[in-house]
Amino acid sequence: MLKSYLGIDIGSISTKGVVVTEEGDILASSYLWTEGNPIGAVKRLLAQLEEDLTGTEARIVAVGTTGSARELIGAILDAQAIKNEITAHAMGTLSLHPDVRTIFEIGGQDSKIIILRDGIPVDYAMNTLCAAGTGSFLSSQAKRLGIQVEQFGDYALRAERPTKIAGRCTVFAESDLVHKAQMGYAVEDIVAGLCNAIVSNYLNNVGKGKKIEAPIVFQGGVSKNVGVVKAFADATGHDILVDDCGHLMGALGIALLAKASGLEDDFDFSIRSMSFKTTGLECGRCPNNCEIVCVLRDEEFLAGWGNRCEVGLEQIMRPE
Amino acid sequence: MEPRKVTFPHMGEYWIGFKALAERMGCEVVVPPRMTVQTLELGTRHSPEFVCVPFKYNLGNFIEAIELGANTIIQAVGGCRFGYYAEVQAAILKDLGYDVKFIRLDAGRNPLDMVRGFRDKMGTNKSFRDVKDAFFFAARLGLAIDEIQDFARKNLGFQVTPGQIERIETKYLARLAAATNIREVDAIRQEAKAELGSVALDRPENPLRVAILGELYLVLEPFSNYDIGRQLALRGIEVHQPLTITEMINHSIKGFKHVDELIAHSGGWVDHHLGAHGTESVSLSYTLMKEGFDGVIHLKPFGCMPEVNAMSAMQKLSREYTFPILFISYDSQTAETGVNTRIEAFCDMLEMRKKGVVSA
Structure with missing residues (x-):
């Protein structure tokens, strides 16, 4: 065994x-x-x-x-x-890189930075209220440009003169991107510009005020994009480590x-x-009207969330 | 003229003090119903989308209180958008067809000035002395509330019988709400202290200590910050909240000397007065760090002044001393789960730092 x-x-x-x-x-x-x-x-x-x-x-x-x-x-x-x-x-990262000092992570909907010293996380930040530096933004822009998001990195690396794209906000970035495309810029240069914009957004938003030191490990879906990896290396002046299994670190x-x-x-x-089912219901016992989500296993109550007090859940677990 | 029925915005349990103050002006008081999601929904529906979130909570309180018969609103004033809350809220309520009068509670140049101004605006036949005593009484209630809640925040995570401190807290807050004079308040305070002091605690020798700082409303209104103080405490953390009515009273008594002291003790991290409690946030971050605190959590409404006046210095301080500061921005739409994830991660990190090992 x-x-x-x-x-x-x-x-x-x-x-x-x-x-x-x-x-x-x-x-x-x-x-x-x-x-x-x-x-x-x-x-x-x-x-x-x-x-x-x-x-x-x-x-x-x-x-x-x-x-x-x-x-x-x-x-x-x-x-x-x-x-x-x-x-x-x-x-997860510490188990592979005991000496890591900075972890960049960009996922589908969020991004985070973790600062470690002597194998201990000492500071972290997570993006708030902004999707400009995340994977879903990249994939929506890839669709706009008519290329597969998996090819994004290769396009970026072929760029000769990355164009400037505003990275502060997806709306600005998108309007910049459309403008540059309509001006006739090469797709490669636009894609590289977008990778730079993602990195600059990340460093100024999530990474703001953090002491970024090597070794730096980059993870999350976006780390598979070599264009963003290169942009990070250029911006920080350090090698960026990306593991084959970087997406599995969590x-x-x-x-x-x-x-x-x-x-x-x-x-x-x-x-x-087994069959699992989730159902939502509104408690209705007070003006909070909590939306309670319950998960049922083979039609039997297993767990519930979303209640601010015990009233709602009791009602579900012991219906009169 | 219709008799006045006074209401005011909620802020934690301080309604007890506001209610006492208004009652002593000879007014009937309508305490707004407890905050619920409905309060925020009402407030949000009728507020400008981009206004800071306390405005929306206040407006929700007002509408709910007006529905219960309130016709006069006491609203405080501040040095930021808060300074214009009353005017905009009055215009919104008028458009909604409510006939209410706003009375602005202005801090004035000093406490006596505030009392005088308030008396004039209330148009009360109470003597200056009566009004002053009403403020004293309300302040005394505030101090008592702070004392009880301060103990709760610091010890909630260590009580042997879960819920015991909360029950004591509820009991004594109810008694404070019914108190009629200062002597009674002081007696309740003593009793509460004794009973809280006898709660069995299982407290580690050196627990994690975290301070909550930031914009006053978010810090003082647990509904608006998803009860972050309690959440932290239940994770076994000793929670300190230096910004309270007690602190504000000290501030108004000391006047600018208070600010000078904060600046003098800030280790050079702030050299002039910042609004929205930015001076406190920066200076206290430094002193708490020096005192060996494990971390600070900074709360603010999205779009609030600390974004430009306090956070940069705090970020730099955090980096320079590798001192953990978690910044949380609130709005009417922030998902509670997102905040919980960040708090959990923050607490894990503090724990690992303290133990010096990564562990479950």
């Missing part, structure tokens, strides 16, 4: 999962789109992981969840660790945190075949 730990990172755009050994070696991993359905995505993810593990001795003894659907999936899988993605990313971190929790309970993949 090989003791192992399952970590799942359910983001707004993608869902990532890893199974690691006690030593932290990755036995299996999977990455797929959330498509607005975290429960469905996790079921598909578990199917892939189970397949990868067949024939091995691995037995999962603890589960951790992170990402924006961590509470929901954590309740469904009865997870030992449910943690925010910042802690999970720091933990999942890896939460798997390690599940292990560190010291709690163990055999995990059974058969959970896949």
